[in-house]
Amino acid sequence: MDLPATGHESVLLDEVLSWVAPRPGGTVVDCTVGRGGHSLAIAQRMEPSGLLIGLDVDQRNLEYAQPRLAEARTRVRLFYANFANIADVLKEAQVDAVDGILADLGLSTNQFLDPQYGMSFAQDMPLDMRLDLHIRQTAADLVNHLREQDLADVLYNLAQERYSRRIARKITEARRISPITTTGRLAEIVRSAIGRRSGAPEKIDPATRTFLALRMCVNQEIQKLQAFLATAPKLLKPGGRLAVISFQSTEDRLVKQAFRSTAESGLFDVLTRKPISPTEAEIARNPRSRSAKLRVLLRRPEGQ
Numbered sequence: 588m589d590l591p592a593t594g595h596e597s598v599l600l601d602e603v604l605s606w607v608a609p610r611p612g613g614t615v616v617d618c619t620v621g622r623g624g625h626s627l628a629i630a631q632r633m634e635p636s637g638l639l640i641g642l643d644v645d646q647r648n649l650e651y652a653q654p655r656l657a658e659a660r661t662r663v664r665l666f667y668a669n670f671a672n673i674a675d676v677l678k679e680a681q682v683d684a685v686d687g688i689l690a691d692l693g694l695s696t697n698q699f700l701d702p703q704y705g706m707s708f709a710q711d712m713p714l715d716m717r718l719d720l721h722i723r724q725t726a727a728d729l730v731n732h733l734r735e736q737d738l739a740d741v742l743y744n745l746a747q748e749r750y751s752r753r754i755a756r757k758i759t760e761a762r763r764i765s766p767i768t769t770t771g772r773l774a775e776i777v778r779s780a781i782g783r784r785s786g787a788p789e790k791i792d793p794a795t796r797t798f799l800a801l802r803m804c805v806n807q808e809i810q811k812l813q814a815f816l817a818t819a820p821k822l823l824k825p826g827g828r829l830a831v832i833s834f835q836s837t838e839d840r841l842v843k844q845a846f847r848s849t850a851e852s853g854l855f856d857v858l859t860r861k862p863i864s865p866t867e868a869e870i871a872r873n874p875r876s877r878s879a880k881l882r883v884l885l886r887r888p889e890g891q
């Protein structure tokens with residue numbers, strides 16, 4: 588895959604534009620600005636008098652996106668904030684309700700690859716995994732200090748790792764020898780805990796689930812997503828749309844259930860009975876888009 592100069596290719600871009608349907612003069616919140624790809628395209632569709640409000644917990648990505656978004660000839664306001672606090676951000680921006688809200692969950696490709704984030708076992712790097720540098724606990728803190736049972740629970744509950752106990756045992760044995768401080772050493776410990784099963788070759792690296800669970804735990808991804816899904820629908824104007832792209836089953840399930848129960852009030856409709864997936868052409872161009880699922884919720888227009 589050729590990585591674009593921005594370090595991230597926006598996923599389901601055309602689909603987001605057609606489902607969120609930003610219009611000149613509208614107000615849309617992009618809760619996950621990242622490298623600014625979705626934000627820029629949305630802002631340009633709201634020229635000349637629209638307002639794009641952008642949030643991200645990663646100040647490094649926000650700083651990257653800011654000059655890029657200056658290309659849009661409409662207002663753009665960026666906030667270093669967690670989308671769990673979207674209501675506070677809108678209050679600060681003095682906006683009561685908006686036409687569209689987008690959350691493109693997970694990580695931008697640069698966050699996976701850049702050693703300063705400490706996310707990846709594809710190369711050896713200091714083990715960190717914080718998107719927001721104001722978070723105090725890194726992944727290294729978790730693997731070196733959590734009790735064995737708690738570590739196993741994190742791996743099982745967040746990534747359904749079926750070898751969670753074995754892995755937690757190996758980690759606690761290894762950290763007695765010396766603290767685990769790099770992604771490479773952690774991946775080796777996990778691989779040694781699971782071993783190679785005979786038969787078909789593994790499709791994914793055995794360390795993948797452990798890394799996913801630790802990242803979700805460090806950044807409190809489930810708690811933040813739940814808080815966001817409980818708040819965001821209330822911030823839509825009648826006719827407004829909430830679009831969420833998720834990349835893994837736990838998140839997609841939360842989005843699906845939250846949309847369903849929000850729609851039970853009779854004020855909202857789920858527009859996507861089945862989630863929207865990338866086309867084969869997009870997957871061929873950007874294999875990282877493969878697992879993306881887009882779901883959209885509509886606040887019913889007045890009188891309907």
Ligand SMILES: C[S@@+](CC[C@H](N)C(=O)[O-])C[C@H]1O[C@@H](n2cnc3c(N)ncnc32)[C@H](O)[C@@H]1O
Nearest residue numbers: 597619621622623624625644645669670694695
């Ligand atoms: C998949 S990337 C977004 C890419 C973006 N749509 C683009 O086109 O460049 C996800 C972004 O969401 C941010 N993020 C993750 N969790 C967040 C949260 N709870 N609140 C705000 N931003 C979050 C990450 O730091 C990352 O920059």
